[in-house]
Amino acid sequence: VTIDKRLGNMVKVDRFGYVRRALHGTRRLSHRETHEVYGRQLVDLREKRWLFLNTLFSVSEGCLYAQLVEKLDSGRLEVKDARTGEPVQLNYEQLFNAVSKALFKAHVEGRLKRDVMEDPEKYVEMDPNLPLTLLDQKHSGKKLALITNSDWEYTRVMMEQVMDRFLPVGMTWRDLFDVTIVSARKPAFFSQSMPLYEIVTEDGMMREKFRMKEGRIYSGGNAAMVEKLFGCESDDVMYIGDHIFTDVNLAKAYMRWRTALIVREIEEEVVAMDRGRKHTQELHSLIKKKEKCGNILNHIRTELHRYRSNRQYTAKGNENLFYRQREEELYKTMGRLL
Numbered sequence: 001v002t003i004d005k006r007l008g009n010m011v012k013v014d015r016f017g018y019v020r021r022a023l024h025g026t027r028r029l030s031h032r033e034t035h036e037v038y039g040r041q042l043v044d045l046r047e048k049r050w051l052f053l054n055t056l057f058s059v060s061e062g063c064l065y066a067q068l069v070e071k072l073d074s075g076r077l078e079v080k081d082a083r084t085g086e087p088v089q090l091n092y093e094q095l096f097n098a099v100s101k102a103l104f105k106a107h108v109e110g111r112l113k114r115d116v117m118e119d120p121e122k123y124v125e126m127d128p129n130l131p132l133t134l135l136d137q138k139h140s141g142k143k144l145a146l147i148t149n150s151d152w153e154y155t156r157v158m159m160e161q162v163m164d165r166f167l168p169v170g171m172t173w174r175d176l177f178d179v180t181i182v183s184a185r186k187p188a189f190f191s192q193s194m195p196l197y198e199i200v201t202e203d204g205m206m207r208e209k210f211r212m213k214e215g216r217i218y219s220g221g222n223a224a225m226v227e228k229l230f231g232c233e234s235d236d237v238m239y240i241g242d243h244i245f246t247d248v249n250l251a252k253a254y255m256r257w258r259t260a261l262i263v264r265e266i267e268e269e270v271v272a273m274d275r276g277r278k279h280t281q282e283l284h285s286l287i288k289k290k291e292k293c294g295n296i297l298n299h300i301r302t303e304l305h306r307y308r309s310n311r312q313y314t315a316k317g318n319e320n321l322f323y324r325q326r327e328e329e330l331y332k333t334m335g336r337l338l
Contacts, residue, residue: 001052001053001059001062002043002045002050002051002052002053003050003051003053003062003065003096004022004049004050005048005049005050005051005092005093005096006049006092006093007024007037007092008024008025008069008072008073008092008095009022009023009024009029009037010022010023010062010065010066011023011038011043013043016042017042017043017044018038018040018041018042018043019034019037019038019041019043020034021034022034022037022038023066024069024073025066025067025069025070025073026066026067026070027070051096054243054244054245055242055243056264057107061099061100061103064099064103065095065096065099068095068099069092069095072090072092072095077090077095079098110154113150113154116154116158117153117154117157117158120157120158120161120162121161124158124161124162126161126162126165126166127162128166130162130163130166131162131163131166131167131173131176132166132167134176135167135168135176138176143178143230143232144176144177144178145177145178145179145180145181145226145230146159146177146179146180146181147181147184147186147189147226148181148182148184149183149184149185149186150182150183151182151183151204152182152183152199152204152217152219153204155180155182156202159173160172160173163176174217178214178215178230179212179213179214179215179216179217179218179226179229180216180217180218181217181218181219181220181221181226182199182217182218182219183219183220184220184221185220186246186247186250187245187246187247187250189221189222189223190222190223190250190251190253190254190255191250191254192222193222193224194220194221194222195208195220195221196208196209196210196211196212196218196219196220196221196225197209197218197219197220198216198217198218198219199217199218199219206219211225211228211229212225212226212228212229213229214229223251223254223255223257224255227255234255234256234257234258235256235258237255237257237258238257238258238259238260239251239255239257239258239259239260240259240260240261240262241259241260241261241262242261242262242263242264244261247259247261248260248261
């Protein structure tokens with residue numbers, strides 16, 4: 001999904017860059033309206049007009065923007081100048097910038113994370129198989145590292161909620177990972193050298209370090225330090241992330257790590273495909289029958305055209321389809337095929 005900041009629309013683009021579906025605010029545009037607005041226009045994500053929603057966080061930003069576009073169009077969104085107090089008329093791009101700035105401020109100030117930490121059950125989907133899967137990897141001899149941009153306090157609270165309850169008695173999430181890195185500042189983590197600090201107390205007190213050791217928790221550092229810690233090279237590392245740009249793309253581009261992308265939406269698509277498998281098979285069968293009938297019908301039409309123009313060709317060993325005695329029968333056949 002992509003936001004058109006100039007027109008206040010959210011659009012779905014095909015692989016060639018053409019808009020196939022669009023919403024203005026929360027109202028879906030008809031096929032004719034979409035064609036009238038975009039026609040054969042190509043969506044170029046390098047232009048500032050477009051914003052690609054590539055994370056769950058950005059999707060929520062898009063939903064909020066769409067609802068405010070609707071309020072703006074109906075005149076129910078009143079904006080005043082901060083200095084003069086006079087009403088200000090925003091365009092769609094200015095509205096998007098205001099939404100983006102407000103969400104960024106809430107994120108940086110920690111208000112969103114604070115609400116999540118106060119009631120994790122409300123915001124987090126618990127998966128008992130996640131920690132057990134990681135435990136299987138550890139028992140098979142793999143080295144595990146947790147690398148996150150979140151700070152230590154948020155990481156500790158969320159990992160305790162998500163992991164600890166599903167692990168064997170006496171084991172915590174910290175026992176799963178051979179090293180934990182918070183405040184990693186990805187994507188710079190993969191391409192730049194940053195100071196490394198070890199977190200030495202539960203409240204986040206830090207001590208400067210120059211190399212990593214297993215079993216410790218760090219803030220900052222870089223990807224090269226992780227390779228040095230485990231004594232491995234690029235082909236030995238599998239990096240799993242949920243952001244195609246800041247995670248997967250740059251880890252591969254700078255470090256040549258093997259990468260895997262988590263795309264939650266695919267899970268629902270796989271379930272839907274499996275649910276409709278029987279209908280899909282029936283549809284394929286009907287399409288094949290239609291193609292066969294179409295081939296027969298086209299052949300009969302060609303023979304009919306030759307028959308009516310008195311230019312039938314009879315090859316050795318073949319018989320013309322149309323002649324006076326069979327004409328009525330073949331018309332009935334064509335009628336059934338149509």
